[in-house]
Amino acid sequence: MTTEQPPAEGRIAEAGRLGDGAxxxxxxVFRQEKDGDPMRHAGxxxxxxxxLALSYARELYSRRQESVRLWVVPRTxxxxxxxxxxxxxxxxxxxxxxGGYVMRDKLEVAKNKAKERAAETTNE
Amino acid sequence: MTTExxxxxxxxxxxxxxxxDRRTLKxxxxxxxxxxxxxxxDDEFVIGxxxxxxxxxxxxxxxxxxxxxxxxxxxxxxxxxxxxLAQLTxxxxxxxxxxxxPSEYRHARLIDQERQGWGYTITRRWLYDTADSVRLAAxxxxxxxxxxxxxxxxxxxxxxxxxxxxxxxxxxxxxxGTPRGKVLSALKQLAPVALSVFTPLPGxxxxxxxxxxxAPMSELADRWLATVNPRLTELRLRCVPxxxxxxxxxxxxxxxxxxxxxxxxxxxxxRLEEGVEW
Amino acid sequence: MTDPISLEPILSPEERPxxxxxxxxxxxxQRYDAFVEHVHAGLKVEARDWMPDEYRTSVLRFVEMHAxxxxxxxxxxxxxxxxxxxxxxxxxxxxxxxxxxxxxQLLYRVAEDLxxxxxxxxxxxxxxxxxxxxxxxxxxxxxxxxxxxxWLVDAAAIVAQQALRESSYxxxxxxxxxxxxxxxxxxMHGRDVVVTMMNGSQMQRDMVQEALDRWWxxxxxxxxxxxxxxxxxxxxxxxxxxxxxxxxxxxxxTYVPRLWEIGLSPPDPELRLDEAAGEWRYTEPDWxxxxxxxxxxxxxxQERLDFRRLNHDxxxxxxxxxxxxxxxAA
Numbered sequence: 077m078t079t080e081q082p083p084a085e086g087r088i089a090e091a092g093r094l095g096d097g098a099x100x101x102x103x104x105v106f107r108q109e110k111d112g113d114p115m116r117h118a119g120x121x122x123x124x125x126x127x128l129a130l131s132y133a134r135e136l137y138s139r140r141q142e143s144v145r146l147w148v149v150p151r152t153x154x155x156x157x158x159x160x161x162x163x164x165x166x167x168x169x170x171x172x173x174x175g176g177y178v179m180r181d182k183l184e185v186a187k188n189k190a191k192e193r194a195a196e197t198t199n200e
Numbered sequence: 201m202t203t204e205x206x207x208x209x210x211x212x213x214x215x216x217x218x219x220x221d222r223r224t225l226k227x228x229x230x231x232x233x234x235x236x237x238x239x240x241x242d243d244e245f246v247i248g249x250x251x252x253x254x255x256x257x258x259x260x261x262x263x264x265x266x267x268x269x270x271x272x273x274x275x276x277x278x279x280x281x282x283x284x285l286a287q288l289t290x291x292x293x294x295x296x297x298x299x300x301x302p303s304e305y306r307h308a309r310l311i312d313q314e315r316q317g318w319g320y321t322i323t324r325r326w327l328y329d330t331a332d333s334v335r336l337a338a339x340x341x342x343x344x345x346x347x348x349x350x351x352x353x354x355x356x357x358x359x360x361x362x363x364x365x366x367x368x369x370x371x372x373x374x375x376x377g378t379p380r381g382k383v384l385s386a387l388k389q390l391a392p393v394a395l396s397v398f399t400p401l402p403g404x405x406x407x408x409x410x411x412x413x414x415a416p417m418s419e420l421a422d423r424w425l426a427t428v429n430p431r432l433t434e435l436r437l438r439c440v441p442x443x444x445x446x447x448x449x450x451x452x453x454x455x456x457x458x459x460x461x462x463x464x465x466x467x468x469x470x471r472l473e474e475g476v477e478w
Numbered sequence: 479m480t481d482p483i484s485l486e487p488i489l490s491p492e493e494r495p496x497x498x499x500x501x502x503x504x505x506x507x508q509r510y511d512a513f514v515e516h517v518h519a520g521l522k523v524e525a526r527d528w529m530p531d532e533y534r535t536s537v538l539r540f541v542e543m544h545a546x547x548x549x550x551x552x553x554x555x556x557x558x559x560x561x562x563x564x565x566x567x568x569x570x571x572x573x574x575x576x577x578x579x580x581x582x583q584l585l586y587r588v589a590e591d592l593x594x595x596x597x598x599x600x601x602x603x604x605x606x607x608x609x610x611x612x613x614x615x616x617x618x619x620x621x622x623x624x625x626x627x628x629w630l631v632d633a634a635a636i637v638a639q640q641a642l643r644e645s646s647y648x649x650x651x652x653x654x655x656x657x658x659x660x661x662x663x664x665x666m667h668g669r670d671v672v673v674t675m676m677n678g679s680q681m682q683r684d685m686v687q688e689a690l691d692r693w694w695x696x697x698x699x700x701x702x703x704x705x706x707x708x709x710x711x712x713x714x715x716x717x718x719x720x721x722x723x724x725x726x727x728x729x730x731x732t733y734v735p736r737l738w739e740i741g742l743s744p745p746d747p748e749l750r751l752d753e754a755a756g757e758w759r760y761t762e763p764d765w766x767x768x769x770x771x772x773x774x775x776x777x778x779x780q781e782r783l784d785f786r787r788l789n790h791d792x793x794x795x796x797x798x799x800x801x802x803x804x805x806x807a808a
Contacts, residue, residue, distance in 0.1 A: 085531045086509060092525035092591030101801075102587075119653070120587055121262050122596075124800045127367060132262040135269055136580055140660075156526065160500070252559050252568075255575050256552035257789040259796035261583040268576035272569055279565045294564045318796050371799070378795045462560075469621045470563035476678045478563040478621065478671070 098151040103129040107137050108145035115147055123148075216276075216353065217283045220346040229410045232403030233344070234288050235306075236413070238296075239401065239450060240335070241281035242307040245297060247328055248274030249462060250315040259318055266364065270325075273357050280350055298470040302455035302463045309396040309449050313458045319372060319382025324390055326365045327428070327440070331397040333358060334424040343411035366431075373435040387438050394440045395421050396449030421445045497521070500528055517716045522648040525591045533715050537647045538592045539608075540717050545585035546603050546610040552578045553782045554618045555627065563621065570667045574628060577664065581657050588649045597797075604787045606774045611635075613696045615776025622682075622689030625675060628668025630693065630733060634700050636661050637729045638720075646716035669736075676740045683741070690737070691745045698746075698760065699768040701725040730758040 091099070101122050106115040118137045123129035129148040137143055157163065170176030222230060251271035258264035282293035289296075311328055315321050336355050342348040372379040398421035407413045415423075421444075429439040452459065469478065498504070499512035510530050516523070523529055556575050562568035586596050602608045613631050618624070639658050645651040675682040702722035712718045731751075737744060748761045774780065 086506060086513075086528055087531065087534075088526060088528050089534060089591065089593045091593040094526070119584060119656075121583070122260070122587070123262065124371075128262075131266055131364060135265040136262070136583060139265070139269065139576075139580070158500070158526075249560070252572050253556075255559060255572055256549075256556045256579055257786075257793075258579075259793035260800065261549075261579055261586065264579045265576055265583065268572060268579065272572050272576070275565065275569055275572070279569070282565065297565055298563060318793055375799050379799050382795075465560045466562075469561045472621075473679055473681055476682060477674055478567055478678075 094151055094154040094156045096152070098154075100150065100152055102151040103133070103148040104151055104154060105133040105137050106147040106149070107133075107143040109142070110144055115145070118143075120151065121148075216280045216350065217287070218346045218349055220287060222288050225344065226406075226410070228403060228406045229412060230288060232401065232406045233347075233412060234285060235401050235403060236407060237281050237285050237288070239306045239308070239399075241278050241285060241296070242305050243311065243328070243332070243397070244274045244278035244281060246305070246307040246459075246462070247311045247325070248272075248278055249466060250311065251321070251325065253315050254321065270361050270364065273361065277354050277357070280354070284346070284350065294470075298467055302460050303453050305452055305455075305459070305463075306450045307452075308399065309393040309446075310390060312393075312452075312456050316386075317382060319379065320386040320389070322365060322368045322372060323383050323386035325361075326369045327390060327394055328397065329358065329361050329365055330428050331424050333362060334420050334427065335397070338414040338420055338423075339412075341411075341414065347412065370435060373437055383437060387432075387440075391438070391441055393446075393449070395443060395445040398424065398445040399449030400445065400447065417445060497527065502528075517646040520644075520716070521646070522651065523646055524648045532711070534592055536711055536715055537650065537717055538589055538594060540712060541585055541589045541592070541647075541650055542594065542599055543609050543611070545582050545589055545599070546608055547614060548578050548582035548585060549603070550610040550614040550782060550786070552582075553785065554614060554616070554778075555624065558618065558621065558624045561621070562624075567671070571624065571628075574664050574667060577660050581660070584653045584656065588647075588653055591649065600790060604783055604790065606783070609772050609774075612699055612768055612771045612776070613693075614782070615771045615779045616693070616696055617778050619692070620685050620689060621671075622675065622685035622687075623693070625668055625671035625686060626689040626693050628664055629672050630668070630690075630697055631700075632661060632664045632668060633733055634697055634725075634729050636665065637725050637732075638701065638718075641720040641725065642718060644716075644719050650717075672742075673740060676742070687742060690742055694744045694746065695764065695767070696771075697729075698726070698763040699765070699771075701729070702768070703763075703765050727758055730760070734758070 090097075101124065102120050103123055103126075104120045105118045107118045108115050121129060121132040121136055123132050126148065129150075130146065133146045133148050138146060225233065248271050251267065251274065255264065255268040255271065258267050278297070279293060282296050285291070285296055286293045308328075310331075311324065315324075333355075336351055336358065339347060339351045340355065342351065369383065372383050374380070398417040400417045401407075404413070404416050408416055425440060425442060432439050455463070497512070497516055499509045499516055501509070501512075504512065509528065513523075513528075513530055513533070517533075523533070552575050555571065555578075559568060559571050559575060562571050586599060589599060590596055599608070603610070613627075613634075618627070636658060639654055639661065642654040643651055643658060645654065672686055675686045704723045705721060707713055707721055710721070713721070730749075734744065734749065734751075746761050748759060750759055751757075752759050770776070771779065774783070
């Protein structure tokens with residue numbers, strides 16, 4: 077194979093799908109590293125039922141006592157949202173973030189004006 | 201070379217077995233306790249061995265990892281019992297585990313044979329672990345505190361084994377055809393040796409007298425039958441026949457071929473040279 | 479009161495770009511080019527992303543071989559679990575082999591989500607259609623091998639695995655981080671076994687050196703022959719980040735001094751560090767041997783596959799039972 081390979085077809089792999097039509101034998105595992113931490117996705121296991129799923133999650137994701145809590149969720153129960161129009165809509169939303177309020181220049185001006193006014197008052 | 205260790209790199213290894221003075225025990229009780237601990241250590245050692253054989257070749261990868269943990273727990277339990285013995289007898293734990301002749305081992309006949317297939321393994325482990333659980337319960341309130349302390353820790357680990365194995369037994373027993381058939385045939389094979397875990401021990405009356413163990417082995421056998429047979433009935437499986445535990449249930453004066461082969465293997469490196477460290 | 483500016487910043491769209499290649503409105507060519515740009519920028523691909531077929535098949539092949547290697551890697555070591563000479567060593571070795579199984583599980587799951595069922599991967603492995611790493615085709619002869627394998631083979635593997643933590647394929651990259659974290663203890667264990675023996679009797683020292691003599695060749699072959707980076711598709715797709723030669727050099731730099739310092743000598747009279755070039759020199763490994771071995775003609779290749787096949791067949795009834803239970807529960 078060389079870098080001159082013409083682009084072949086492309087697709088989305090269905091095997092890893094979430095939600096409806098997902099593989100019912102796969103359970104997603106979430107773990108908590110230590111007290112106060114959020115649950116984080118860690119991976120997944122194959123199991124025929126919830127009990128074994130928890131058992132296997134313990135083995136694969138806490139064999140070295142590295143987790144204080146584990147959740148397992150059947151893959152069929154997970155809904156996936158990646159639509160950029162919903163998650164990263166294009167129009168300006170800077171009013172929602174602290175970084176959307178750039179005050180430095182205004183503040184400089186306000187401070188200087190306040191100094192001037194204070195100076196005027198003393199002069200009177 | 202960086203590693204992403206989240207654990208502290210140097211962990212203090214706490215001894216599992218508290219230090220004790222063997223002279224706090226009367227000599228007869230001490231001898232009887234040594235006998236009891238040896239049976240427990242050898243039981244855990246042998247079953248741990250057999251089950252660790254599934255590591256890498258269990259029916260499913262996920263189950264492989266789970267079952268291997270159970271085997272490691274058993275070896276870990278064997279280790280604590282050997283370490284207690286080491287304090288009672290002055291012999292080292294590894295010495296006891298690896299440097300006896302096959303005829304000197306005192307494990308129950310129930311676990312003497314090879315691991316065979318998955319059905320036999322699960323059935324045998326279930327029988328053994330339920331029996332061990334009755335034995336441990338009888339030691340939980342032991343007047344000999346170091347023992348009670350260690351038993352408490354061991355029982356907490358065993359709880360997970362029991363849950364896991366019972367689930368597997370149920371899974372197999374309730375599936376008609378091959379799975380159920382394997383369990384039935386294993387029970388048939390194991391019935392004659394099922395009670396061997398409760399083989400009476402020399403001097404066990406001393407242990408009962410001293411409050412080290414709650415009851416003699418024959419009574420523990422009855423307690424065990426009272427817990428397992430209802431469960432077996434519930435799963436519509438053959439019950440363990442009532443009876444007296446065999447007097448020679450831990451006697452390996454003529455060791456089986458299976459155990460001799462196991463012993464030859466597990467001592468092969470240890471016997472290469474006396475007195476070296478591995 | 480906390481100054482709001484100092485709170486965790488919300489990234490602007492420029493700092494967290496949406497993959498362009500995900501846009502179904504683009505032509506295939508545009509998507510392909512956007513995808514290449516994406517991975518060349520060091521960004522990740524996830525299981526449910528659109529990807530060029532060549533990328534998907536390349537990742538799958540790479541991960542599958544890795545998974546196979548973990549699975550087959552179990553076999554040389556598990557017989558020594560039975561023979562471990564102390565309780566501590568038995569526990570450590572069982573835990574190590576358990577880890578290899580755990581790693582196989584993680585990797586097969588990654589491959590499954592790319593579209594190949596686990597059972598089919600097992601069949602292809604057993605039928606010789608897919609490969610596993612060379613080192614697992616060789617026999618083990620003594621406890622010395624246990625130390626050498628756990629220390630050096632795992633070290634050589636970790637050198638490769640650490641580089642893979644930055645793989646463009648997200649699930650693989652995350653799995654590699656977990657695997658690297660878990661593997662670190664294996665090397666400690668292996669080195670402990672070797673050092674203990676080197677501190678022991680003459681018989682023990684001879685045993686270790688003899689094992690090293692046998693394993694050095696396969697170890698040097700492990701990272702593969704020097705390749706032209708420009709022609710390496712796995713590098714192009716950023717599935718892997720380093721060439722085989724880079725990995726071999728890293729391995730030699732770290733581990734040869736550690737062998738020498740305890741009195742062990744790799745059986746290569748040419749082995750030395752060329753200070754001026756900053757590179758290790760060595761006798762050219764036998765690439766013919768490597769080719770022969772990975773195509774299933776190594777000393778233990780068939781025996782180990784046969785053993786796996788036997789166990790697989792004997793436990794098929796359990797998997798069948800579990801499989802029908804899963805579908806019933808769905």
